[in-house]
Amino acid sequence: MARKRKGDAINGIIILNKPKGLSSNQALQRVKRLFNAQKAGHTGSLDPMATGVLPICFGKSTRISQYLLDADKSYFATIQLGMTTDTGDTEGKIIEEKAAGKYTIEQIENVLALFRGDIQQIPPMFSALKSGGRPLYELAREGIEIKRTPRDISIYSLKLLNYSPEKSTIDIHVKCSKGTYIRTLGMDIARALDTAGHLSMLKRDACGLLNHLQMLSLDNIEALSPNERYASLISSEFPFTDKPIFTIPESEETTFYQTGKLMNTAELHGIIRLYNTNGFIGIAEFDHGHIHKKQLFPQGIIDND
Secondary structure, eight states, X not given: OOOOOSSBOBOEEEEEEEOTTSOHHHHHHHHHHHHTXXXXXXXXXXXXXXXXXXXXXXXXGGGGHHHHHHSOEEEEEEEEETEEESSSBTTSXXXXXXXXXXXXXXXXXXXXXXXXXXXXXXXXXXXXXXXXXXXXXXXXXTTOOOOOOOEEEEEEEEEEEEEETTTTEEEEEEEEOTTOOHHHHHHHHHHHTTSOEEEEEEEEEEETTEEGGGOBOHHHHHHSOHHHHHHTOBOTTGGGTTSOEEEOOHHHHHHHHHHSOOSSOTTOOEEEEEEETTEEEEEEEEETTEEEEEEEOOSSSBOOO
16 A cells, blocks of 8 residues: 655645755755645756745646746846856856956947857756766766767847946846856856856846746745645646647547547647636647647645545
């Protein structure tokens, strides 16, 4: 007989304002305990020094984790010019120092222009990517550096917010595709300015449609009653509210649940929100009218099954 998990079988999403100094997993475990949740997972790690939007999915809402991992992201970041660290942020050891010049805004804007659009980026050694089954950060801590293949990424927007010649810092806002390392972007921008650099601040303000306006801090969550915590949960549908809706005809519901197939879907392509007569039931990815894969969700916060 299967052993019942401890905690409540809740479904939904919380957008945590991850505090500085905690790993994403440490933040996840604290939120999971506060909600007394049976199952929870975060989508898209933030480094310990980073803050901001960390979506945490509970129960069956963890089924959308991959979609949030694949979603576009946006960040505020500060590049400290003059020195590079092995991690690309304030957590690492200084490995290079090179005096920063006094730049004009035009010089900085010209450099930022080099990084807008579709570009290639070499992932950092201090990352969770694996080589031979081992995370690169483990190899990096042992002083091992391996060749990494450049990856295609997209920088949709890269704005200069502030430049301080006195502090040798550049503040930027970045909107980018999945797989973009802002630490690497910061180091590359510094290098293009003929100096060294690393990130002294990183804050994620959006992950797909989930953004900073919906964030709760650990203190906010702790101050809520259990019922208020449930009320703060975002539905599994919300990250897809920019996607079209297909309502399953009543006559096809039984067939759909038994076979996963639907009629009259020739025009559908990409991610679609599925509805029945009671409302949202899940999402499906259509490929030339055929369901490629689907995820169905309960229509309540608490599982009754």
